[in-house]
Amino acid sequence: MTDITGASIRLDGVVKQYKGTAKPAVQKIDLDIEAGHIVAFVGPSGCGKTTTLKMINRLIEPTEGRIFIGDRDVTGEDPDKLRQSIGYVIQSGGLFPHWSVSKNIGAIPRVLGWDKARIAERTEYLLDLVGLDADTFRDRLPKDMSGGQQQRVGVARALAADPPVLLMDEPFGAVDPITRVRLQDSLIAIQHELAKTIVIVTHDFEEATKLGDKVLILSEGGKIEQYGTPEEILAKPANAFVEEFIGSGATLAHLTLTRVKDVDHNPVVTARVGDSSREVINRAKAAGATWIVVVDDQGRGRAWPSLDEVATKERISDYVDPRLPTVAPSSTLNDALDSMLAASQGGVLVTDGRGAVTGALTIATVMAVIRGQLSDARADEEQVTYSDHTEGTA
Numbered sequence: 001m002t003d004i005t006g007a008s009i010r011l012d013g014v015v016k017q018y019k020g021t022a023k024p025a026v027q028k029i030d031l032d033i034e035a036g037h038i039v040a041f042v043g044p045s046g047c048g049k050t051t052t053l054k055m056i057n058r059l060i061e062p063t064e065g066r067i068f069i070g071d072r073d074v075t076g077e078d079p080d081k082l083r084q085s086i087g088y089v090i091q092s093g094g095l096f097p098h099w100s101v102s103k104n105i106g107a108i109p110r111v112l113g114w115d116k117a118r119i120a121e122r123t124e125y126l127l128d129l130v131g132l133d134a135d136t137f138r139d140r141l142p143k144d145m146s147g148g149q150q151q152r153v154g155v156a157r158a159l160a161a162d163p164p165v166l167l168m169d170e171p172f173g174a175v176d177p178i179t180r181v182r183l184q185d186s187l188i189a190i191q192h193e194l195a196k197t198i199v200i201v202t203h204d205f206e207e208a209t210k211l212g213d214k215v216l217i218l219s220e221g222g223k224i225e226q227y228g229t230p231e232e233i234l235a236k237p238a239n240a241f242v243e244e245f246i247g248s249g250a251t252l253a254h255l256t257l258t259r260v261k262d263v264d265h266n267p268v269v270t271a272r273v274g275d276s277s278r279e280v281i282n283r284a285k286a287a288g289a290t291w292i293v294v295v296d297d298q299g300r301g302r303a304w305p306s307l308d309e310v311a312t313k314e315r316i317s318d319y320v321d322p323r324l325p326t327v328a329p330s331s332t333l334n335d336a337l338d339s340m341l342a343a344s345q346g347g348v349l350v351t352d353g354r355g356a357v358t359g360a361l362t363i364a365t366v367m368a369v370i371r372g373q374l375s376d377a378r379a380d381e382e383q384v385t386y387s388d389h390t391e392g393t394a
């Protein structure tokens, strides 16, 4: 991990009561968020997640209490100035629709008076950081991009002026499940590089455990039910509310704690377009493989034909499989399973941070981990054997 560029956040007795309401939306919250951490706010609809988030950048003014960013008490700061130093990402990116990607990303730097060359350089850097090719996307309008690409630009825009804090309100709520996994993995990779302080609101406990160094579980009125690491929450739910919120699938929720990088991968045999099929087949057979991965010059997967398919042509063809399932090292085993199911495949390719194929993960490996976790969980439970049971009921 690189140097932490994030700042701590502290909420000190913060209350929000909207005008004309009987009860406060947030009753009195004290919260410390460590610099360089990702904290995920979860809880049922209407519990006050968004209200709490928006008080941090004063899009919503607290009724009482103080908010600190680093050592700065920002409660009395000019809200416009404050928001220039806090990145903010909302669902669907929230881009200005008539502005190009580069104009959107440069919005805050222009307000801050940066010169054109510095803005252009920063835009290139950020587009690369969020995984978009600058030459392809710089001049695009939001309507000419997919939802996932727009959301990547939204993250780039929020990071434009290098703020220490990034606030994200349901950022991946509006994209399909596979894109969602890619965006989550991309956020984890960005965080490894930048070490900002990130607060993310989500409805999804699984997303919270995947992204959060810590998870904050709220109930109605912004009441803190538990604030801890995903491991702590899953191992020791603080009370019945948390237990119910986590749900009956708690054992399988552990699958979200196990990352692709934590389990063994199978090696893969790779080939390039134009390679001799016979040579590739010989190489694959020697390695005991029944299929290969065709990769491009950067090592990114294009297709994974079986050896029978390879044998139908003299040379490796340039076919690109648009549904090739891939996961990143930071993906969870649940993501890997989803990806396999979506592609109707019994395995998934594992890629490094730049998308190059490094191995494969099979459904057998994932099932072995699930079996191990289930038997660990059962060993912890009171053991009732078949004979105990029949004796007890006889």
Ligand SMILES: Nc1ncnc2c1ncn2[C@@H]1O[C@H](COP(=O)(O)OP(=O)(O)OP(=O)(O)O)[C@@H](O)[C@H]1O
Pocket (backbone or CB within 6 Å): 018, 019, 021, 025, 043, 044, 045, 046, 047, 048, 049, 050, 051, 052, 203
């Ligand atoms: N502008 C407002 N005026 C009055 N009440 C509001 C206002 N905004 C939110 N509320 C109320 O405050 C409470 C908390 O809302 P908030 O949006 O923070 O919850 P949330 O946990 O983010 O919900 P969701 O998950 O549905 O987005 C809710 O009861 C909501 O109806």
